[in-house]
Amino acid sequence: MAQSHGDRLSAVDASFLAQERANSHMHVGAVLIFEGPAPAYDDFLNHIRSRLHLVPRYRHKLAFPPLETGRPIWVDDRNFNLEYHVRHTALPQPGSEEQLRALAARIHSQRLDRAKPLWETWLVQGLERGRFALISKSHHALVDGISGVDLMTVLFDATPIPQVAPHEGEPWTAAREPGPLQLAARGVKGLARLPFELAGGALSAATHPAESLDVVKEALEGIGEVAWAGLNPAPETPLNVPIGPHRRLSFVRNDLNDLKLVKNTLGGTVNDVVLTVVAGGLRRWLRARGVRTEGLELRALVPVSVRAKDQHHELGNRIVVMRGPLPVYVEDPVARLRVVRQAMDGLKESKQAVGAEVITGLEALAPPTILAQASRLQFSTRLFNLLVTNVPGPQFPLYVLGRELEDLFPVAFLPENQSLAVAIMSYNGRMDFGLLGDYDALPDLEELGDALKDSLEELVVAAGGRKPKRRRARKLEPA
Amino acid sequence: MAQSHGDRLSAVDASFLAQERANSHMHVGAVLIFEGPAPAYDDFLNHIRSRLHLVPRYRHKLAFPPLETGRPIWVDDRNFNLEYHVRHTALPQPGSEEQLRALAARIHSQRLDRAKPLWETWLVQGLERGRFALISKSHHALVDGISGVDLMTVLFDATPIPQVAPHEGEPWTAAREPGPLQLAARGVKGLARLPFELAGGALSAATHPAESLDVVKEALEGIGEVAWAGLNPAPETPLNVPIGPHRRLSFVRNDLNDLKLVKNTLGGTVNDVVLTVVAGGLRRWLRARGVRTEGLELRALVPVSVRAKDQHHELGNRIVVMRGPLPVYVEDPVARLRVVRQAMDGLKESKQAVGAEVITGLEALAPPTILAQASRLQFSTRLFNLLVTNVPGPQFPLYVLGRELEDLFPVAFLPENQSLAVAIMSYNGRMDFGLLGDYDALPDLEELGDALKDSLEELVVAAGGRKPKRRRARKLEPA
Structure with a gap:
């Protein structure tokens, strides 16, 4: 499934956003440990930059239609700043795995900023025995369940020599952000087209768990x-x-x-x-x-x-x-x-x-x-x-x-x-x-x-x- | 002014909480650069532990009375965990001040957790030229404007040889948390006693800035x-x-x-x-x-x-x-x-x-x-x-x-x-x-x-x- 500027969030993805609470975050990720030496930050940035076009969603942010008219829409983030999303840090000495876990736990304790593309990747220096780590964190709503492709996937090579990615180096230009009227129009269109609004059902189930078992059952059978x-x-x-x-x-x-x-x-x-x-x-x-x-x-x-x-x-x-x-x-x-x-x-x-x-x-x-x-x-x-x-x-x-x-x-x-x-x-x-x-x-x-x-x-x-x-x-x- | 379990937040401190927004945080702090070598994490923890009794507020958390009955109350945090509040981290190489600023900015970008005492201090290793840093962050509402004492103040010595703090080493035991009824009683008492509820006034001024200049003027003259x-x-x-x-x-x-x-x-x-x-x-x-x-x-x-x-x-x-x-x-x-x-x-x-x-x-x-x-x-x-x-x-x-x-x-x-x-x-x-x-x-x-x-x-x-x-x-x- 192509990821394009202007895509409307699926009902399921919208429900990920709606269900997120201050204490119940909706991001997932991984801690990846590599043999060293750690790459330089700039080299790592360039590596990501060279493959980012393979996962367009990673440069999309959410645009919210006016209240009640529909689900959010993915739009190009005109202010996309790779250095914001890719962080560089180090472990204190001795650089134990316990310290790595504490760092990763802290990172996963913080909600992603909804005004920006919904992901972070941390390059972590100083893991003992000369190793380094990557800590990845992406919002559920960002991850396309059908194509099964995420940033980590495209960063990997199956060989020690990095491959040149298809279309590597093609310049990226952000599409124009839709105005409030365009957003409203898209939102209303969305409402009219969708017979069963899962996001709303999910929300109500969360607030009334006991009474809504039947609704849940129905939703599950809907899936x-x-x-x-x-x-x-x-x-x-x-x-x-x-x-x-x-x-x-x-x-x-x-x-x-x-x-x-x-x-x-x-x-x-x-x-x-x-x-x-x-x-x-x-x-x-x-x-x-x-x-x-x-x-x-x-x-x-x-x-x-x-x-x-x-x-x-x-x-x-x-x-x-x-x-x-x-x-x-x-x-x-x-x-x-x-x-x-x-x-x-x-x-x-x-x-x-x-x-x-x-x-x-x-x-x-x-x-x-x-x-x-x-x-x-x-x-x-x-x-x-x-x-x-x-x-x-x-x-x-x-x-x-x-x-x-x-x-x-x-x-x-x-x-x-x-x-x-x-x-x-x-x-x-x-x-x-x-x-x-x-x-x-x-x-x-x-x-x-x-x-x-x-x-x-x-x-x-x-x-x-x-x-x-x-x-x-x-x-x-x-x- | 003594800081005690059961203190009610002042109207001003309550307004700090009320005014905090997702994008407008109400914590302050400092970045402190020291000659090295950095102390071991355990030594630093022990140093803080030895002086924490001088700033009781740093072991207090907020207790919220039932809705609408009054301002929050400071109570001892029975689950106080110093390792949660004092974090240990390091800068990536080369450990430049630019990297230190990026770390401190990130730390200050995140709201404090209101379920815990409202402060963090980060011990940062690996600053270039053999130095280390402390990054402090405390919520406004924690800082007592009258006594002018905060954690950083009590951690410092005016001599290279650390002094023994008064009452150092006395054990701390948390007082019992008030139940909902006690909280409600305290809250109502607070309402009755306070002639001019600054917190409420502040909130309304924030939402209606143009109309409320007179209110603001009055509040200022109230101060x-x-x-x-x-x-x-x-x-x-x-x-x-x-x-x-x-x-x-x-x-x-x-x-x-x-x-x-x-x-x-x-x-x-x-x-x-x-x-x-x-x-x-x-x-x-x-x-x-x-x-x-x-x-x-x-x-x-x-x-x-x-x-x-x-x-x-x-x-x-x-x-x-x-x-x-x-x-x-x-x-x-x-x-x-x-x-x-x-x-x-x-x-x-x-x-x-x-x-x-x-x-x-x-x-x-x-x-x-x-x-x-x-x-x-x-x-x-x-x-x-x-x-x-x-x-x-x-x-x-x-x-x-x-x-x-x-x-x-x-x-x-x-x-x-x-x-x-x-x-x-x-x-x-x-x-x-x-x-x-x-x-x-x-x-x-x-x-x-x-x-x-x-x-x-x-x-x-x-x-x-x-x-x-x-x-x-x-x-x-x-x-």
């Missing part, structure tokens, strides 16, 4: 991809409390082979194993907090990408949303996996999606894309305890300006009353977890990360594997 | 310290445009002796010289932008601290506000100073204040204090083109953990429709300017800083002095 078994509220847990604007991040590194060993030995899909690991980690963490887990099954919202033919029989990315069962009541890891598999098989036989083992290439490396889709269901936050996303990525090394990407930790978002989101992405033999937590509700997010790690270990041992090595970078961190 | 000659709107300039949430900073270093030379040779006060320099700088900058300056006199809002006896005959800091004439129409610097002097003398003969040459010691080193006072007059922003503050500071070196403070650049705030604020403070033989500008309205803030520098040079030369040396740190910066 047409999910069959919900039992739309009753999710159980109450310490995860589901009011959240503040501030965030914490935790990283968990895993080898993809460990998850595959479990899958091949004990059965199920990689996605089943992921849910089992998350359920086991939450079980440990809840019990350490003194929460009873007997009979407790949490519910994850799991967005999944599949390739499918659309109405016009073109092959494209389609995102579906699954209800992921998290049987924290089961102590034995093998039994827990079995419960997850049975539940997922049952869901698949209904209209739900096949899962996350679709083979994807470089062009699908867009964690924000899939995360953005997840918030289509933002308004049903009370039906879920947390978001768990699991995105398959390329299994070969990627490069930015010749530096190899070593680790990729996706960062999701927190809907109201959800203090934890788990974002997972496989890349080049790894399967790293990015945990996003509310700063005040989850002071023990690191312990939760450790519990997830222990939970995978348990499964690997049960599958006859060796205890996974705790990766070096993690060991080097200060406690 | 009782200012006689306004002619309350007509200030002239329109490129400075007075709608502002966004983002900021730029520029630093101008001056020797106090240069300003004194001008004063002693050509007459007037240091404050008169400052206004003349600012008028001359604005003249150059406006003309470079193609703005006609014939007949143009801008109007600065100048808060001034004087020592005076209060109603109870105790000596205390009093803050008064002056209207500072900025005759940008006068080309000749000596003639321009004469116009400023005449206008200021006339103002002094009315009820206005004497000026900024009051001798102050360490205890008055609190730029946020005086800046906070300035916003008492926030609601009259249309009567002024910009804020110019000039605070005399101590003329001896200050230390934090044995490191000498080399430069102090105060950071003011931008009311709506004011894209520039000039904050000035003398310290140890220097008189440095901190320019705060709107990011989008003033892309040329650095040029404005240069114009101010040129404007002082002109005056020094006219007073028979040598051209002031451009200080080394400035020269080392990249263009």
Whole structure:
């Protein structure tokens, strides 16, 4: 889908804006760790500049039609200033990953300015062992769920030698901003054309969650991809409390082979194993907090990408949303996996999606894309305890300006009353977890990360594997 | 004035909160540059921890009574987390002052979280030539205008060896938070006791600026310290445009002796010289932008601290506000100073204040204090083109953990429709300017800083002095 000056926001994208609250931000992103040395700021700016034409939305800002006449419109930002969007910073000594996480958490704690294109990328110097990092942050509404292309995607090369991008160096000139009358005209046109105004429905659902389950159901069926078994509220847990604007991040590194060993030995899909690991980690963490887990099954919202033919029989990315069962009541890891598999098989036989083992290439490396889709269901936050996303990525090394990407930790978002989101992405033999937590509700997010790690270990041992090595970078961190 | 759990916000402090907008923040602060090496983060935390009991407000958060029953109340923050308020970061290489300014501007572009104590202090490593910096940011409402004590004040020592603070090390325990009923009771009590609700008046003045000049006049006379000659709107300039949430900073270093030379040779006060320099700088900058300056006199809002006896005959800091004439129409610097002097003398003969040459010691080193006072007059922003503050500071070196403070650049705030604020403070033989500008309205803030520098040079030369040396740190910066 081309991104053009004058595009009207889709109803879903408009709902991302409408649903954003002071404490519940609607941006997503990733923390990317690279081998050093860090590129010079100017070189990095030039690299982005050379590829920005591939993602026109990154030079668009929102134009708001006069009140009540319709959804915002994307227009060229005539004052676009790349230095504003691409920030340069450094970690204090010793440049630990803990310090990197604190920085990334701070960056993700701040809402994007709606008067400008809705993204930021931070070039971070001074990460220990000679490495550097990129921290990316884009608003949901910016990310085009259909084309699946975002800035990070176009910055990467599959070879150490940067490629010349198509149409590189063509000059960019901003189109004229529409005046209030033009905006009003566009807005009214939009209203007349749209039969079901999802944005409005979402808003009302957020304010009256209890009364609007039927509306939600209708909206979901309007999207047409999910069959919900039992739309009753999710159980109450310490995860589901009011959240503040501030965030914490935790990283968990895993080898993809460990998850595959479990899958091949004990059965199920990689996605089943992921849910089992998350359920086991939450079980440990809840019990350490003194929460009873007997009979407790949490519910994850799991967005999944599949390739499918659309109405016009073109092959494209389609995102579906699954209800992921998290049987924290089961102590034995093998039994827990079995419960997850049975539940997922049952869901698949209904209209739900096949899962996350679709083979994807470089062009699908867009964690924000899939995360953005997840918030289509933002308004049903009370039906879920947390978001768990699991995105398959390329299994070969990627490069930015010749530096190899070593680790990729996706960062999701927190809907109201959800203090934890788990974002997972496989890349080049790894399967790293990015945990996003509310700063005040989850002071023990690191312990939760450790519990997830222990939970995978348990499964690997049960599958006859060796205890996974705790990766070096993690060991080097200060406690 | 003691700061206690349960204090109700003054009407003025409540108006700071009420007037804060997404784009017009109500925090102030400073950028402080020190000789290195930077202290370890833990040592810095401990230093703050040892003195925090001297500024109780820094562990208070706001409690809001139920709607419409009264002003917020300061209460102990039971979840107070020093690591949240004291941040650790570093500049990217080469660690230039330009990079420091960009960081400080970003920090000042973000509103403080109202659910926590309203301040942040950033320890910044990696400033070139082995230096480090502190960036402070406190909400107006936090800063007690009467006692004149803020965190920065209590962190400083007048000797390289840190002193032991009185009552250092006494444990702190949070008082219990009031429940909704207690809050409601306190709120109603407040309403009944307050004859003139400044906060409400301020809000209405902000929304109806034209109709409410009489209200404003009344409010000013209610404060009782200012006689306004002619309350007509200030002239329109490129400075007075709608502002966004983002900021730029520029630093101008001056020797106090240069300003004194001008004063002693050509007459007037240091404050008169400052206004003349600012008028001359604005003249150059406006003309470079193609703005006609014939007949143009801008109007600065100048808060001034004087020592005076209060109603109870105790000596205390009093803050008064002056209207500072900025005759940008006068080309000749000596003639321009004469116009400023005449206008200021006339103002002094009315009820206005004497000026900024009051001798102050360490205890008055609190730029946020005086800046906070300035916003008492926030609601009259249309009567002024910009804020110019000039605070005399101590003329001896200050230390934090044995490191000498080399430069102090105060950071003011931008009311709506004011894209520039000039904050000035003398310290140890220097008189440095901190320019705060709107990011989008003033892309040329650095040029404005240069114009101010040129404007002082002109005056020094006219007073028979040598051209002031451009200080080394400035020269080392990249263009």
